[in-house]
Amino acid sequence: MATARDEITKDMFEPADLEADKKEKITRESLSYWQDVYRRLKKNKGAVAGLFVILAIVAMAYIGPYFSPAETIDDQELIRSNLPPKVSWLSDVSWLPFTGVNTDGIDMYEARNVEENYWFGADKLGRDLWIRVWEGTKVSLFIGLVAGVGDIIIGVIYGGISGYFGGRVDDVMERIIEILIGIPQLVLVILLIVVxxxxxxxxIFAIMFTGWISQARIVRGQTLQLKTQEFTLAARALGAKHSRIIRKHIVPNTVGMIIITMMFSIPSAIFAEAFLSFIGLGVPAPQASLGALINEGYKQIQFHPYQALFPGVLISLLLLAFNIFGDGLRDAMDPKMRK
Structure with a gap:
């Protein structure tokens, strides 16, 4: 009786396809989370352009004042009062506001015998607007960065405690947030600045006083979700302390959301400062910020519109760039949020 072993012959075997085996190998380089984020972010042209604009404005805020013919931000000469902008190599382009000619068609630089070119013109006190705009940008960026980071720190601590411990602690902390939300933010900020x-x-303190609330609610939601995940429950079952669970499991998994919210907190703080300065509650004279410069330029807008034009365009570019970059960063860190 023939067996299965007798029916199997060498002719029934075929040599292995080595090329097919090579196709199954993983040839792509292994990437870490942050490398993958960087790869996705590079593909987003809008986010890259927004980041380039932010870096360019930050760089000009520090090196721009050195290109001014004025020595300091408060250097004033009444002969320069309300001088229109002038750039020598653009003075022949009539449709650009850099000809040095006023609304009556008079070249104010020749009429007043001023030799230096003031690229953004001068204000009513004869102060160079070029240096004032870039120094004001530096102040606005400083306020936005400090207030934005402060919002994140307070929001992460408050929201993390509320979400992680839950129960009565969460109820009390959420009621405090609801009370603060019920009070108009503008009223609180104005009262704090007046006091x-x-x-x-x-x-900065006034902006931070209520700016952390949205960050706290976002972190609380993330923490409520993470503390019920399997890795967190496993760490708790193995006897890990609360501090270790928060440090090793909760915080690392919320870093992406924290960075994203900070990218939106900074422009919000810059806009809040600009609004306060515009209504006269911002940085005191002789300091300058973009909001304060827009406020000063608005008073002269009928006869000298360039005094509000340049700080207005700059703050618009800054806010737009931060928001576009924040959107791109959010998509790179969490592609599911695109949907």
């Missing part, structure tokens, strides 16, 4: 001494510290 405190005018200055950068008062503005």
């Amino acid at each position: 405190l001494e005018p200055g950068l510290t008062a503005i």
Whole structure:
């Protein structure tokens, strides 16, 4: 009786296809999370353009004042009062506001015998607007960065505690947030600035006083979700302390959301400072910020519109760039959020 072994012959076997085996190998280089984020971010042209604009404005805020013919931000000469912008190599292009000619068609630089070119013109006190705009940009960026980082720190701590411990702790902390939300933010900010001494510290504190609330609610939601995940429950079952679970499991998994919210907190703080300065509650004179410069230019807008044009365009570019870059960063860190 023939067996299965007798029916199997060598002719029934075929040599292995080595090329097919090679096709199954993984040839792509292994990437970490942040490398993958960087790869996705590079493909987003809008986000890259937004980042380039932000870096260019930050760089000009520090190196721009050195290109001014004026020595300091407060250097004034009444002979330069309300001088229109002039750039020598653009003075022949009539449709650009850099000819040095006023609304009556008079070249003010020749009429006043001014030799230097003031690229953004001068204000009513004869101060160079070029140096004032870039110094004001530096102040606005400083306020936005400090207030934005402060919002994140307070929001992460508050929201993390509320979401992680839950129960009665969460109920009490959420009721406090609901009370603060019920009070108009603008009223709180104005009251704080009126009570405190005018200055950068008062503005930053006033913006931070309610700016952390949205960050706290986002972090709380993330923490409520993460603390019920299997890795967190496993760490708790193995006897890990609360501090270790928060440090090793909760915080690392919320870093992406924290960075994204910070990218939106900074422009919000810059806009809040600009609004406060525009209504006269911002940085005190002789300091300058973009909001304060827009406020000063608005008073001269009928006869000298360039005094509000340049700081207005700059703050618009800054806010737009931050928002576009924040959107791109959010998509790169969490592609599912595109949907």
